[in-house]
Amino acid sequence: MLLNSKIISLVALTGIIGVLVGGGVVRVCFKDSSTPTDIPQAPSEIIKADLVSTWELAQQNDLYSLEKLADTYETGECVEQNLPRALTYRKKAANLGSAESAYLVGYSYERGIGIKKNGVKAEKYYWQAAKKGHPKAQYSLALHSSGLDEDGNDPFSPSLKFNISKEKALSLLKKSADQNYSLAEHMLAGFYSEQKKYDEAILFYEKAAKHGKTDKWGLEKAKNGKMNQAINIENPSTEILEEFDDGNIEYKWKVLLTNTADTLWNGSVTFKLLDINGKTIDEAVEFDISIPAKGNITVEGARFILKEKFDSKTKININVEYSK
Incomplete structure (x- = not known):
């Protein structure tokens, strides 16, 4: 009977030791691997x-x-x-x-x-x-x-x-x-x-x-x-009205302007005479020009200039500038 008690105690002790050892193994296996061990100290x-x-x-x-x-x-x-x-x-x-x-x-x-x-x-x-x-x-x-x-x-x-x-x-x-x-x-x-x-x-x-x-x-x-893109410039021309003994001439310029926009156009028209090289030899500006929507008008004016500047090589340039 005494021998059986010692055997039982020995088995129980062995079981306790096994649980402790096993628990230790479990703790090692489930160590939090999400926290690295090599992170240096924060500044x-x-x-x-x-x-x-x-x-x-x-x-x-x-x-x-x-x-x-x-x-x-x-x-x-x-x-x-x-x-x-x-x-x-x-x-x-x-x-x-x-x-x-x-x-x-x-x-x-x-x-x-x-x-x-x-x-x-x-x-x-x-x-x-x-x-x-x-x-x-x-x-x-x-x-x-x-x-x-x-x-x-x-x-x-x-x-x-x-x-x-x-x-x-x-x-x-x-x-x-x-x-x-x-x-x-x-x-x-x-x-x-x-x-x-x-x-x-x-x-x-x-x-x-x-x-x-x-x-x-x-x-x-x-x-x-x-x-300005809505304005069509058509038929620009010049015409000599009179010649003078001092070498000057009076000429008339005119141009037909058509407004293709759906709104009234207000602005100025600049008429330039250019020589063969494109240099301006005379310039005239007409202000306060109004062109109705989908309408057209003829703009014209008279100018004096030296006759020698006005020849067959003269070019015409028209510029329009819209303003409210």
Whole structure:
């Protein structure tokens, strides 16, 4: 009987030891593997700002946390402002697929914010964002396109240039404008106005104004251009009325103007005589001309000029300028 009790006790003790050992094994197997053991200590400013969890997640390439730290260091909110460090986090976020971060990295390289200016890298990151549909990046590429800079002497033209064709730049600009980005809409309106495509220009000037970029002068210029296009200039001619002994002549000029628009046209008419080289030798302006909608009028005037300037090689140029 005593022997049986010892055997039972031994079996019980063995079972307890087995449970303890087994429990130890279980605890090792189910250790929280989501918390890495090789994360370094967070910087002191991160600890003070209570951003340790965000910082730790950023070390694991969590996109949201990387961008949050970039914002924090960029604005100087809760921590001392550190633009180079903000850019480091931005680059990591950009490389993980963030279009916004890629755009901001490109902007930093363009403007030299927290890093030395670098046009090549600016273009690289702008393209990275633009390919993901980022409207500001698309606009930035078009803005700096060498293809759209038809006047290299324009003082307002950006000094930084990307080797992007006119066709590609316009495609980018339209994609940005399609997302209601006002600067792209405004730039597109200006481009169409220069091309004398006034309907398109007016459309995008009005869209840009709706989205925060107002250009009343540009809009009025486009509307005036559209009205001037509505005027057909027909049968311009000159006629010598009288010759004088002092070498002068009096001549009459006239032109038929037809208004194809549905509204009244008010403006001025400039009549020029040009020599064979296109140089103006005489000019006359008639103001306060009104042409009814779908109507026409003949505008004429008399001028004095040296007879020697008036010969068979004289050319005629007529210009109309709409005004309200």
